[in-house]
Amino acid sequence: MERVLLAKLGLDGHDRGLRVLARELTTRGVEVILLGLGTDAEVVVRSAVAEDVDVIAVSLLSGSHMTLVPDVLRIVADEGADIPVVCGGLIPRADAEALRVAGAAGVAAVGTSLEQAARLIIDVAEASHRRRSGAGATKP
Amino acid sequence: MTQDAGQVGVYPFRRGHSERPFSEAPWSIGQYTGFSDPADTNTRLRDLLRHDNQSIGIALDLPTQLGLNPDHPHARGEVGRVGVSIASVDDLEALLADIPLDSVQSISTTANSIGPMMLGLFLALSRRRGVDPSSFVLRLQNDVLKEHAARGTQIFAVEHGVKLTIDVIEYCAANIPTWTPICISGYHMRDAGGTRAQELGFTLANTREYLRRSAERGVSVSDLAPTISWFLSAGVEVLHEAAKMRAARELWATMLHDEFGVRTDKALKVHLSTYTLGGELSPYEITNNAVRVGLAALGAVLGGVQRLTCSAIDEAIGLPTSETALLSIRTQQIILQETSVGDVVDPLGGSVFVEGLTTALVDEARLIAQSVEERGGALNAIASGWVREQIDESAWQSQLERSATPRVGEAGATADDVDAPSANLTAHYESERRERFVEWKARRQRGPLDAAVSRLDEGVRSNQNLVDLMADVFEADGTIGEVVDVLVGHYELAPERQMRRAIGPSSHLAPVATT
Secondary structure, three states, rough: OEEEEEEEEEEOOOHHHHHHHHHHHHHOOEEEEEEEEEOOOOHHHHHHHOOOOOOEEEEOOOHHHHHHHHHHHHHHHHHHOOOOOEEOOOHHHHHHHHHHHOOOOOOOOOOOOHHHHHHHHHHHHHHHHHHHHHOOOOOO | EOOOOOOOOOOOOOOOEEEOOOOOOOOOEEOOEEOOHHHHHHHHHHHHHHHOOOOEEEEOOOHHHOOOOOOOOHHHOOOOOOEEOOOOHHEEEEEEOOOHHHHOOOOEEEEOOHHHHHHHHHHHHHHHHHHHHHOOOOOEEOHHHHHHHOOOOOOOOOHHHHHHHHHHHHHHHHHHOEEEEEEEHHHHHOOOOOOOOHHHHHHHHHHHHHHHHHOOOOHHHHHHHHOOEEEEEEEHHHHHHHHHHHHHHHHHHHHHHHHHOOHHHHHHOEEEEEOOOOHHOEEEOOHHHHHHHHHHHHHHHOOOEEEEEEOOOOOOOOOOOOOHHHHHHHHHHHHHHHHHHHHHOOOOOOEHHHHHHHHHHHHHHHHHHHOOOOOOOOOHHHHOOOHHHHHHHHHHHHHHHHHHHOOOOOOOOOOOOOOOOOOOOOOHHHHHHHHHHHHHHOOOHHHHHHHHHHHHHHHOOOOOOOHHHHHHHHHOOOHHEEEEEEEOOOOEEEEHHHHHHHHHHOOOOHHHOOO
């Protein structure tokens, strides 16, 4: 089973979307670790490593994504953690492209539906899970 | 077909507070704005005031709302983003430069966990400008219960947060009874996914908690009630939302009458402050949102609210522009001046459909408030997570409905169909603000400030009302962050704030000033 870490990154308290997404992923058979509010890049990456998740998914509605998402990517690289990072929220398309170039495995830009966001995370998680459980391993 | 719905201006006020229609006594038109620097926001505020805007609502950035100065490591990336960055009286002075405080109907802010700090800042500003605080009107949101339940800017554990909220209520009741010490907010619980009935029911339950705790401090509920507002959302379902406002009046009046023994009409009439519901706006074809906001505003007006603020049509994709901010004011002016709906009080009164909706909402909200009571009251029901579970379940149900029935212009749309936001912060804003702030801090005189901070620390230890002590710190050029740091030494933090404090500033990140 794929494991996903979901977190609000930064100070933003609007977590309706993230909580609904958590439920959507759970109903689709994904194991969700919901870290909730009040995290920063360091907390998110440490938790992801400790929980051995297949993907980190962070939500930001406060406009701080161009600072905080690269923080997460940098710490993942520093830690040598093999965990892809997906982000979503109030992210304009131009920023979404820049974040993909910076190394985000996926960006659910503003206007992404719940179903599309869930699909994006599951696709990244499945690929990560296969890779992390060794070449040739099949998806359960 | 009509139904007997009681009389206008008579308890329990379902049909309205007064026989005077809006055409004679208009509702108060609000505007919510704030971004980046105090000086930038000042320019926008003065521009809006030129267009007959009567009152101003100041949006604060997240570090400010959470008591973090702009140079705090946890403020990284967030300074000036969702509102203006305010840390000191000098910042507040710059924000309100060339705006005489008594020239506007009211000034409101989204200070909640920092409610007493914002009150202290305005007291310090009054002293500095040499004006009597009673010469202008400050409206504080100051509602931490709903932060824990839905909005997410809690700093302290709920018991300590509520202590600070009640400090503001107690202080204003004794010293400045013309200010609004709290706007008890259903809006955010609705925007987090709650139903209309939950919005009303949880607001009612939170009100009960605040009134009881205020009474325990010796505040007269009859004197306090007329100074409080309820802050509710206005969605696009015009008739349902109008019914909600009618139900709100009845719920407030009956609870204060039956449970708190209030008998004066003035105290039994709830002041309804409303804001069109942000979650109703679509990121696609954003011009359509002008229609949605207009209809939401119409519902609030038909429901007879005292104050209304309209969303900017582009807020679903980014920071509003000056054009879309002006449209929010113009929308209300058109309804007030061109539609004639304000010529009569409670135009929907007696409609079988609307009266039925109103009664159903009153009944359901009372049951919800009763469920909260059975869980030990609002504070306990929120702290245990029960309230949020109820809201989450509604959010899930409404998501299922939205997936089955997309809004107009949304079927099949993707992120590729969303326009780029036209307004944006300059990339260097945060580092500039931080550098200026650090320089300013270094120029301060430490003596008077340290003395004021010590007195505040002693006040916290001895469990005093902290408002005046905070005002003294601000008058000595103290900052919101420094005041919060004093409290952090004594109060338990909210669980949401404990993770990062435990870990401390990241060792992985470059010093923030080089961003």
